[in-house]
Amino acid sequence: MVPLLLLSGMAAPALAQPMPEQVRDGAVALQARRQGRLLPLPEIEKRVVPTMRDAQYIGFDLEMPSGIYTLKFLRDGAVIWVDVDGRTGQVLGRTGR
Template sequence: MAAALSPVLAQAPDQRRSDQARAYDARRKGEVLSPRAIEARVIPTMKGYEYLGFDLDFSTAVYTLKFMRDGVIVWVDVDGRSGQIIGRTGN
């Protein structure tokens, strides 16, 4: 059985653009850090993993970054306001 894609990867391109626009607006209003700032903090800590993308939960201001290594998916949750890693699931 095939694994389900995360919402960010399963979305149509127009929906992803819409989410990115919402993230941009939230950043512009000072509500959250930009996706690029979050990526710049987290990706270097994930050496050996392939970065697959992010999702932003607008109700909690939590970014979830998705990584893969050796077929194993890892999600890293990051506080969008502070940039601090708050959780990690997977190996």
Template sequence: MKLLFASLALSTLSGVPQAYAQRHQADQDEAFRGRKAGDLRPLRDIEGAIVPQMKRRGADYIGAEYDGGMGRYRLKFMRNGSVIWVDVDGRTGAIVGRAGD
């Protein structure tokens, strides 16, 4: 019985990374299309505006993701062992949310 439960749990969890990877790829494809169509600002422009602000606050830049459903870039920073998320509107470049700050 334990073996059956473990097998079911493992098979359920094995689909999670694949689903995440597919969603992540879809978001990246959408960001590419949006950028190419001129609907989204380039990530480099957004990083150029936000990263220096956060560096002045003592945070180190880790990277960014694009959320196609929200049309936002999410920039990730670390400061004193804490993660800080900065959400930026992909169209305007305006900060629309912050967590962990």
């Protein structure tokens, strides 16, 4: 019986550790997407990528809980960031040239 108590006592702190921020944000984003509160990335890309002529699309970030997508582009060696409201698809701003 003693080994079981020791084992259960050792397992409890591991379960109590906080979830990593990336995992938590990913879960929040997935839930928001499933509930229709966040547009899917392909929809955001379909709206923004064609407007960035002469620039190479290199990826995105999603900030949670704000729901802001930041699409990243490369043009002539310079990075351009386009912030998009993930709820509406509206471009909020652009940084870079």
